[in-house]
Amino acid sequence: MGVRGKETLVASTGTAETTRRDFLYIATGAMGAVGAAALVWPFISQLQPDASVLALSSTEVDIGQIQEGQIVTVKWRGKPVFVWNRTPKDIEEARATQLSALLDPVARNANLPADAPATDENRAAKDQEKWLVVIGICTHLGCVPIGHMGEYDGWFCPCHGSEYDSAGRVRRGPAPENLAIPPYHFVSDTKISIG
Amino acid sequence: MNKLMSSLSIFSSSRASLRRGLIGAAVTGAVLAGGMAPALAAEGAPKPHRESWSFAGPFGKFDQAQLQRGFQVFKEVCASCHSAHLLAFRNLAQPGGPHFSEEQAKVVAEGYQVQDGPNDAGDMFDRPARLSDRWPSPFPNEQAARASNGGAYPPDFSTLAKARTYEVGFPGFLIDIFTQYQEQGPDYIHALLNGYVDPPEGFTVPEGAFYNAFFPGHAIKMPQPISADQVTYTDGTPQTVDQYSRDVTAFMMWVAEPHLEARKRLGFQVMIFLIVFAGLLYFTKKKVWKAVHDH
Amino acid sequence: MSGHATFEPKNPALKWFESRLPLVGLIHSSFIAYPTPRNLNYWWTFGGILSLMLACQILSGVVLVMHYTPHVTLAFDSVEHIMRDVSYGWLLRYIHANGASMFFIAVYIHMFRGLYYGSYKAPREVLWILGCIIYLLMMATAFMGYVLPWGQMSFWGATVITNLFSAFPVVGPTIVEWLWGGFAVDNPTLNRFFSLHYLLPFMIAGVVVLHIWALHVVGQNNPTGVDPKTPKDTVAFTPYATIKDAFGMVCFLIFFAWFLFYIPNYLGHADNYIPANPLVTPAHIVPEWYYLPFYAMLRAVPSKLGGVLTMFSAIIVLFFVPWLDTSKVRSGVYRPLFKQFFWIWVLVCIGLGWLGSKPAEGGYIIAGRILTIWYFAHFLIILPLLGLFEKPKAVPASITEAVLGKKGGAPASVGVSAPQTKG
Numbered sequence: 001m002g003v004r005g006k007e008t009l010v011a012s013t014g015t016a017e018t019t020r021r022d023f024l025y026i027a028t029g030a031m032g033a034v035g036a037a038a039l040v041w042p043f044i045s046q047l048q049p050d051a052s053v054l055a056l057s058s059t060e061v062d063i064g065q066i067q068e069g070q071i072v073t074v075k076w077r078g079k080p081v082f083v084w085n086r087t088p089k090d091i092e093e094a095r096a097t098q099l100s101a102l103l104d105p106v107a108r109n110a111n112l113p114a115d116a117p118a119t120d121e122n123r124a125a126k127d128q129e130k131w132l133v134v135i136g137i138c139t140h141l142g143c144v145p146i147g148h149m150g151e152y153d154g155w156f157c158p159c160h161g162s163e164y165d166s167a168g169r170v171r172r173g174p175a176p177e178n179l180a181i182p183p184y185h186f187v188s189d190t191k192i193s194i195g
Numbered sequence: 196m197n198k199l200m201s202s203l204s205i206f207s208s209s210r211a212s213l214r215r216g217l218i219g220a221a222v223t224g225a226v227l228a229g230g231m232a233p234a235l236a237a238e239g240a241p242k243p244h245r246e247s248w249s250f251a252g253p254f255g256k257f258d259q260a261q262l263q264r265g266f267q268v269f270k271e272v273c274a275s276c277h278s279a280h281l282l283a284f285r286n287l288a289q290p291g292g293p294h295f296s297e298e299q300a301k302v303v304a305e306g307y308q309v310q311d312g313p314n315d316a317g318d319m320f321d322r323p324a325r326l327s328d329r330w331p332s333p334f335p336n337e338q339a340a341r342a343s344n345g346g347a348y349p350p351d352f353s354t355l356a357k358a359r360t361y362e363v364g365f366p367g368f369l370i371d372i373f374t375q376y377q378e379q380g381p382d383y384i385h386a387l388l389n390g391y392v393d394p395p396e397g398f399t400v401p402e403g404a405f406y407n408a409f410f411p412g413h414a415i416k417m418p419q420p421i422s423a424d425q426v427t428y429t430d431g432t433p434q435t436v437d438q439y440s441r442d443v444t445a446f447m448m449w450v451a452e453p454h455l456e457a458r459k460r461l462g463f464q465v466m467i468f469l470i471v472f473a474g475l476l477y478f479t480k481k482k483v484w485k486a487v488h489d490h
Numbered sequence: 491m492s493g494h495a496t497f498e499p500k501n502p503a504l505k506w507f508e509s510r511l512p513l514v515g516l517i518h519s520s521f522i523a524y525p526t527p528r529n530l531n532y533w534w535t536f537g538g539i540l541s542l543m544l545a546c547q548i549l550s551g552v553v554l555v556m557h558y559t560p561h562v563t564l565a566f567d568s569v570e571h572i573m574r575d576v577s578y579g580w581l582l583r584y585i586h587a588n589g590a591s592m593f594f595i596a597v598y599i600h601m602f603r604g605l606y607y608g609s610y611k612a613p614r615e616v617l618w619i620l621g622c623i624i625y626l627l628m629m630a631t632a633f634m635g636y637v638l639p640w641g642q643m644s645f646w647g648a649t650v651i652t653n654l655f656s657a658f659p660v661v662g663p664t665i666v667e668w669l670w671g672g673f674a675v676d677n678p679t680l681n682r683f684f685s686l687h688y689l690l691p692f693m694i695a696g697v698v699v700l701h702i703w704a705l706h707v708v709g710q711n712n713p714t715g716v717d718p719k720t721p722k723d724t725v726a727f728t729p730y731a732t733i734k735d736a737f738g739m740v741c742f743l744i745f746f747a748w749f750l751f752y753i754p755n756y757l758g759h760a761d762n763y764i765p766a767n768p769l770v771t772p773a774h775i776v777p778e779w780y781y782l783p784f785y786a787m788l789r790a791v792p793s794k795l796g797g798v799l800t801m802f803s804a805i806i807v808l809f810f811v812p813w814l815d816t817s818k819v820r821s822g823v824y825r826p827l828f829k830q831f832f833w834i835w836v837l838v839c840i841g842l843g844w845l846g847s848k849p850a851e852g853g854y855i856i857a858g859r860i861l862t863i864w865y866f867a868h869f870l871i872i873l874p875l876l877g878l879f880e881k882p883k884a885v886p887a888s889i890t891e892a893v894l895g896k897k898g899g900a901p902a903s904v905g906v907s908a909p910q911t912k913g
Contacts, residue, residue: 021482028475032736035472042578046553051575055285055327062315253752281570350764354570357755358763375752380760411773451763454573454580461581462751469744476737483733487528487725 058195060187063131071147073136076194080136080144081182082155083192086166091129093153094120094167102178103170109181118178123167128186133194134168134179145179155179240409242361243386246441248378250448253463256456257449260430262293265446268426268439270303273352276344276417278332281353282450285326291456292449300326307331345403347416356380356444356451380451381444383409388440391419497523520706525724526731527712529893533603534710535738536596542739543593544698548691550586551635558638560684562677565640566765584754590632591757592746594780597625605811606832608820609711615812617704620697622808627694629805632778634687640680641762642772648675648683650775654788657798674768714892715821716885723889774849782846783839787865789850790858800862807869814869816877824883828876835868 059076063083066072071084086094099105099117106115107122116122125131138145143159150156151172152165162173169178184194249258266287269279284304288297295303304324309331312319324331332351334340341348350358360379363371370376386409394406394413404414424434432438449455497518499505508515557576559568572579601621604610610618637648652669656662671678709718718724725731749756757779761772777785784801791797807814822829838861845861848854886892 024475024479024482028472028479031468031472031475035468038468042581043549043553045577046556046579046582048577050557050571050577050579051285052283052327052571053575055283065315281567281574286574354763358760360760372748372753372756377753377755452573458580458584458751458754462747465747465751466744469740469747473737473740473744476733476740480733480737483729487730 056195058193060191060193062191064190068130074194076135076182081194082132082134082136082147082168082179084132084134084147086124086130086132090153090166091120091124094123094165094169097165097167097169101171103172104176104178106178107181108178110183111181111185118167118169120167123169123178123181125186125192131192132166132168133181133184133192135182136179138162138175139170139177139179140173140175240361240411240413243379243382243409245376246378246382246385248381248445248448250445250455251376251378253375253459255459257292257445259292259294260432261442261445262449263295264428264430264432265442265444265449266293267428268421268443269352269446271426272421272439273443274330275333276340276349277352278334278340278349279330279352279450280332281351282330283326284324284328284330286450286453288326289453292453293446297326304328345416349417352447352450354451356384356447358451359383378448381448384444384447385440387415388420388444389437520702520727521732522726522728524706524727525709525718525721526727527710527718527889528723528725528730529712529714529889530710530731530734531713532734532738533599533607534712535735535742536600536603537705538735539596539739539742540593540600541698542742543589543596544691544695547586547589547593548695550582550589551688551691553582554586555688560638560681562640562680562766565638565680569639581750584750586635588746588749588754588757590635591749591778591780592742593628594632596742597628598780601625601808602836604711606822606829607711607713608715608815608817608822610812611715611815611820612812613708614704614711617701617708618812619809620701620704622805624694624697624701625808626805627690627697629781631687631690631694632780634683634690636778637680637683638687639762640766641759642764642766642770643759643762643775645675645766645768646771646775647777648679651777652679654798654801657795659795676768711820712889713821713823714886714889715819715823716887716889716892719888720890776847779843779847782844783842783865784846786842786844786846786858787862789846790855790862804862804865807866811869811873815873817880817882818877819882819885821885824885825876825880826883827880831868831872831876835865838864838868 056077059074059081061072061074061081061083063072063085066083066085068085069087069090071082073080073082075081084090097120099119102118105118107118109116109122111126112122121129123132125133136144138157138159140157140160140162143157145155145157145162145164147155150163152163154164154166154168154171156163157173157175160174162175163171164175164179165171167178168181170176182194184192187193249256249261269277284300287293287295287303288300304326307324307328307330308321309324309328310319311322314320334343337348357380361383363379387407390407390409391405392408394400398406398413400406401414404416405418406413407415421436421439423436426434426439428434432442452458497508497515499508499514504514507513554572557568557572557579559565569583572583574580576582604618604621633647633651637644652666652675655665655669658665667673669679670676671682712718759776764772776782784804787804788797788801791800817825817828819825822832842858842861842865845854845858850858
């Protein structure tokens with residue numbers, strides 16, 4: 001509001017005061033524009049996750065009850081996280097895969113540097129290779145993939161057919177990235193804390 | 196401009212201030228009226244004294260050390276009966292408040308148990324609080340709180356400092372617009388905490404209640420909550436009831452209005468902007484209308 | 491709309507568009523070339539200020555809804571969540587809460603201005619009635635909005651106001667239960683009030699469009715009440731009225747910002763920071779300040795139904811003002827007696843507002859009755875009789891004469907022609 005039609009003023013009269021007048025009009029118009037822009041900010045800013053959401057705590061998962069071969073889904077920040085107690089066969093398969101065979105060669109592990117290669121060591125839990133912890137969201141368009149399905153013994157996404165291997169790496173289909181690994185650490189041998 | 200401003204101020208005094216029942220009758224646009232007795236104005240109760248608060252006025256700020264002391268009083272004394280269910284532990288580390296370090300806030304949080312669950316067995320369990328948790332209430336529900344406090348419900352502290360007031364009357368409530376006085380709540384709480392005196396001749400204090408000069412009806416269920424030297428300050432601040440009540444009141448005001456400092460700071464910037472902008476518009480308007488007035 | 495649609499696009503693309511939907515032409519004729527009386531004073535900027543406030547309320551309201559939860563167990567805490575956790579939430583909520591009061595301050599000034607300068611008289615009756623409808627919608631919207639934070643005043647305000655309808659014989663109690671969706675103000679009430687509070691502002695916006703349309707058909711009144719007769723009686727809306735309105739708006743925003751940033755709870759009730767408790771009524775229930783005059787009238791009448799009818803009549807009577815005022819002279823400036831009665835009536839309204847905030851007892855009730863009678867007498871007796879007996883002062887022949895004195899002067903080059911639809 002406030003500064004409608006300032007341009008039309010400039011044409012109305014022409015005198016020696018032109019410079020001072022133009023300056024006044026430009027300053028007023030600029031001030032109005034700055035004010036309007038500043039006013040917009042709180043309305044945009046309120047969209048961001050609020051302080052209570054940002055502070056949302058970590059989730060602790062008791063993994064002592066997870067049988068070998070079993071995948072358990074837990075909720076963290078409103079999203080599913082898969083915790084998989086992998087069998088030696090699953091681990092072996094994942095390790096045997098050459099990096100060159102991967103669609104996405106980057107580990108996508110929040111606990112490692114962003115450029116870490118997607119080896120099974122970089123995907124599995126540190127020093128606890130049987131544990132694989134990934135965010136259960138297909139990197140294509142956000143569906144939840146189904147475990148123990150597909151040709152690569154990992155996950156199969158029912159929405160658009162992306163397939164992941166036993167290290168959660170994308171092997172086929174439209175998904176561009178490996179399943180993301182959330183920040184987590186072992187609180188004890190049978191408990192991990194995600195987030 | 197003067198004409199407009201003066202007319203605005205006339206209307207502001209006449210219409211805007213018929214608020215909340217503090218009132219007045221207006222005569223010729225200048226005088227307004229005064230009104231209803233607000234929630235706490237008891238018949239015959241003395242008006243709380245207007246204290247000097249660091250957070251009052253257009254440039255008011257909380258005194259960080261005072262908020263930390265106030266938090267100590269709250270934690271060691273008030274919190275045994277009063278809840279503050281909207282206060283999160285993370286707030287303690289927030290700028291514009293007591294501004295403890297995050298580590299300090301974490302230590303405070305870990306000293307409290309909160310209920311979580313259900314776990315995989317379907318049971319609720321207690322765990323140490325985290326920064327994201329809210330201040331645990333001392334009683335599980337209102338009924339339990341009443342049962343433990345002689346039938347009275349110790350009010351929650353979350354918004355309490357803004358939920359208390361007293362009647363200012365005419366013309367004080369109009370003057371308050373210009374002086375930006377907003378501290379009736381803190382004044383009342385401070386007065387209440389210092390209002391435990393002997394009842395006057397002939398006043399019978401009911402069983403289980405205590406006489407307080409500033410409480411509506413004077414019979415309050417809360418016994419005098421704090422006495423001198425009850426809380427140990429480490430910074431050498433006097434350990435008097437008056438000092439305790441000032442500190443805890445300031446803390447309560449922050450709990451009720453945690454963004455008060457940000458509000459006043461932004462307010463000053465906006466005011467400067469608007470006044471400059473109005474000045475520019477005024478001269479622009481004069482220039483534009485010059486052609487018309489010349490005819 | 492009226493005025494001369496002189497807009498002729500040069501750009502071929504715009505020409506193509508204009509020949510299919512003359513949108514720019516409409517804006518041009520309504521807000522740029524539209525002829526405005528040259529003598530409007532700053533009281534006339536409140537129309538623009540009201541548009542600004544409506545936009546302000548709708549925008550801030552829409553974003554508040556993104557964080558608010560309309561449920562009795564969550565509403566209070568969700569409002570506090572906005573105040574504490576949402577980025578700039580405290581600002582948005584205080585804008586909305588204080589904005590409501592600012593909206594009413596502006597609308598009351600706007601209405602007083604219309605009543606003083608006779609802006610309701612022919613040919614502006616429909617314009618005036620649309621304004622009254624907007625005012626009614628504003629009252630309903632503000633009332634339901636005040637319920638949403640679900641504090642003590644929200645709850646008990648809702649209880650008292652909805653109970654007004656129980657005064658109607660036979661159907662009253664049923665109406666009240668239907669308003670509540672239950673046997674007391676409770677979650678269903680909160681939910682429907684929330685729904686309607688979101689809906690009504692858009693209805694207000696719709697009626698505002700009609701209000702502005704009607705304004706542009708009949709043209710603006712002005713302090714002299716004399717219709718523009720020659721081009722030099724008017725100036726183009728842009729830049730003359732726009733720049734003046736802009737200045738008025740920014741001055742109003744300074745006033746708004748004073749409350750918003752420094753005393754944001756001044757116009758509210760402390761009790762509303764206590765969560766609603768259906769078992770305990772606060773010691774003193776008063777409505778928001780903008781309802782106080784009507785609240786005083788409600789309590790002035792000893793019968794329940796009578797009080798309710800009196801209160802509603804106080805608004806209904808405004809709809810008939812164009813026909814109750816029998817004077818041939820439009821503007822109060824040239825009506826010496828009317829002028830005095832007008833200001834007495836303004837004081838009566840303020841006095842009623844004061845009484846509305848006082849306890850309903852003793853002298854306050856008597857004073858309330860006297861002022862209520864005067865309020866109605868002003869419209870039903872004084873206005874009709876004044877037109878018959880008052881001797882008005884000489885009305886200037888034209889706006890230009892009023893501004894410049896008898897000299898008149900050469901036709902002003904800045905003017906544009908007046909609408910031809912003048913009555």
